[in-house]
Amino acid sequence: MSKELLGALDVLETEKGIQKSVVIEALEAALVSAYKRNYDQAQNVEVQFDQKKGDIHVFAVKKVVDQVYDSRLEVSLDDALAISKGYEIGDDIKFEVTPKNFGRIAAQTAKQVILQRVREAERNIIYDQYSQYENEIITGEVERQDSRFVYVSLGKVEAVMGRQDQMPNETYRIHDRIKVYVTRVENATKGPQVFVSRTHADLLKRLFEQEVPEIFDGTVEIMAIAREAGDRAKVAVRSNNPDIDPVGTSVGPRGQRVQTIVNELGGENMDIVEWTDDEAKFIANALNPAEVLDVIFDPNNERACQVIVPDYQLSLAIGKRGQNARLAAKLTGYKIDIKSESEASAIMEADQAADEQPVSDDDVTEAPAAEEDTTVAPEAADDVSADAATSETADNADETSDATADDSSAE
Incomplete structure (x- = not known):
C-alpha cells in the first residue's frame, strides 16, 4: 500500500496540481479519526506519514504530570524520566500505538481522503481560475x-x-x-x-474594448452606458487626445467597429454620443438623433432640466415608447422634461401675461387642462408618455429615429 500511495500522490501533484503536502496533512487528520473510531480510543493521537517509505505510524501523546488521573492522556514524571532524563512536567511524550492490522483501515481512509481532496482541490483551482474572469x-x-x-x-x-x-x-x-x-x-x-x-451594461463596454484599440488603451474613454438589452443602447465617450474624435473612432471606418458589436448583440441599435463637461451640451448629445434647441435647468432641482426641441422633432426626441428620452435620462443622470418649441413658447407667454396682469380676489379663473407629461427621470424605466404627438406622427418619427441613428453611427 505504501508504494501505491506514494505513486498516487505523485500522480495527483503532476496531473491535478494538488500539492502532496496538502493531501498528506488531510490524510493524517483522517487517520486520527479512523483510529479513534475503530479502536474505541479517546486519547490524544497523532499520526505521522513517512513521505519517503510511505509508512504510517500512530502515536499516543501523553503529558508529563506529578500525579496521573487519566492514564490515556497523562504519564507520571517517574515513568517519563525512565524513558529519558530530559523530560520535565508539562512535556508531551509520544508512544507508538500503531495496530498490526491498521494498514487496511489506513488504505480505505487514504482512498476517501484522496478523493475528497481531489474534489476540493479541483474546486479551488477552478474558483481561482474563473474568479480572475470576473x-x-x-x-x-x-x-x-x-x-x-x-x-x-x-x-x-x-x-x-x-x-x-x-x-x-x-x-x-x-x-x-x-x-x-x-x-x-x-x-x-x-x-x-x-x-x-x-x-449587463459592462458587456457592451468590454465589447468596445475588444473592437476599438483606442478604448482598450485608454485614449478614448467610455464615460457612461445606458442600455435596454436587445433593443437599443446609448454610449457616451470622450477622448483624452484632442486630435482624436471619440465618436468617429468608436464607430470605425464605414461603421465597421460598431457594426461588429451590433451583430454580436443580435442587432441591438447603438447610439454613440460625445461626453462633455458642459452638461447642457451633453444632455443635447444624449438625445441624439433629435435636434435640441435649448436646455433649461431647474433651479429647484439640480438634477432636473427642461429640453426644448422643434415641434416636428418632439416624437423623435421622445422616441418609440419613450425609449430615446428614457435612455438619455439614464445616460446623463438627469430628469428630463421634453417640450416642443411652440408648447414652450405658449407656456412662457402665459407666464408673462400672468405676471403682468394683476389678479383680483373676485376673479375666478378655471384651471387649464393639465399638460401631458413628457418628463423622464433616470430611474423611471417605463414611465414616459409619448402621447404628446399623434400616433401617426410618432410612427413616422420612429422610422426617422432608426434611420438617423444608423446614419449617426456610420459617420
Missing part, C-alpha cells in the same frame, strides 16, 4: 436550458445565466457559442458557481 468577457457553449437558467459551458465549469441576464431577442440553442459577461464567481459548497450575463 467582470470580463468569456466565450462559452450553450449546454442546456430550463425554465430558470441557460447553462453555459466555460470549459471546466458550467456557468448559469438567469432570465434577467438573457437577451429578449435571442434564442439559445445547444452548442451555440456565445460571448458572456462574468458578473460574479462564488465558491459554493457544491463547487464554484459562475454567473454570467448577456444584458
Whole structure:
C-alpha cells in the first residue's frame, strides 16, 4: 500500500496540481479519526506519514504530570524520566500505538481522503481560475436550458445565466457559442458557481474594448452606458487626445467597429454620443438623433432640466415608447422634461401675461387642462408618455429615429 500511495500522490501533484503536502496533512487528520473510531480510543493521537517509505505510524501523546488521573492522556514524571532524563512536567511524550492490522483501515481512509481532496482541490483551482474572469468577457457553449437558467459551458465549469441576464431577442440553442459577461464567481459548497450575463451594461463596454484599440488603451474613454438589452443602447465617450474624435473612432471606418458589436448583440441599435463637461451640451448629445434647441435647468432641482426641441422633432426626441428620452435620462443622470418649441413658447407667454396682469380676489379663473407629461427621470424605466404627438406622427418619427441613428453611427 505504501508504494501505491506514494505513486498516487505523485500522480495527483503532476496531473491535478494538488500539492502532496496538502493531501498528506488531510490524510493524517483522517487517520486520527479512523483510529479513534475503530479502536474505541479517546486519547490524544497523532499520526505521522513517512513521505519517503510511505509508512504510517500512530502515536499516543501523553503529558508529563506529578500525579496521573487519566492514564490515556497523562504519564507520571517517574515513568517519563525512565524513558529519558530530559523530560520535565508539562512535556508531551509520544508512544507508538500503531495496530498490526491498521494498514487496511489506513488504505480505505487514504482512498476517501484522496478523493475528497481531489474534489476540493479541483474546486479551488477552478474558483481561482474563473474568479480572475470576473467582470470580463468569456466565450462559452450553450449546454442546456430550463425554465430558470441557460447553462453555459466555460470549459471546466458550467456557468448559469438567469432570465434577467438573457437577451429578449435571442434564442439559445445547444452548442451555440456565445460571448458572456462574468458578473460574479462564488465558491459554493457544491463547487464554484459562475454567473454570467448577456444584458449587463459592462458587456457592451468590454465589447468596445475588444473592437476599438483606442478604448482598450485608454485614449478614448467610455464615460457612461445606458442600455435596454436587445433593443437599443446609448454610449457616451470622450477622448483624452484632442486630435482624436471619440465618436468617429468608436464607430470605425464605414461603421465597421460598431457594426461588429451590433451583430454580436443580435442587432441591438447603438447610439454613440460625445461626453462633455458642459452638461447642457451633453444632455443635447444624449438625445441624439433629435435636434435640441435649448436646455433649461431647474433651479429647484439640480438634477432636473427642461429640453426644448422643434415641434416636428418632439416624437423623435421622445422616441418609440419613450425609449430615446428614457435612455438619455439614464445616460446623463438627469430628469428630463421634453417640450416642443411652440408648447414652450405658449407656456412662457402665459407666464408673462400672468405676471403682468394683476389678479383680483373676485376673479375666478378655471384651471387649464393639465399638460401631458413628457418628463423622464433616470430611474423611471417605463414611465414616459409619448402621447404628446399623434400616433401617426410618432410612427413616422420612429422610422426617422432608426434611420438617423444608423446614419449617426456610420459617420
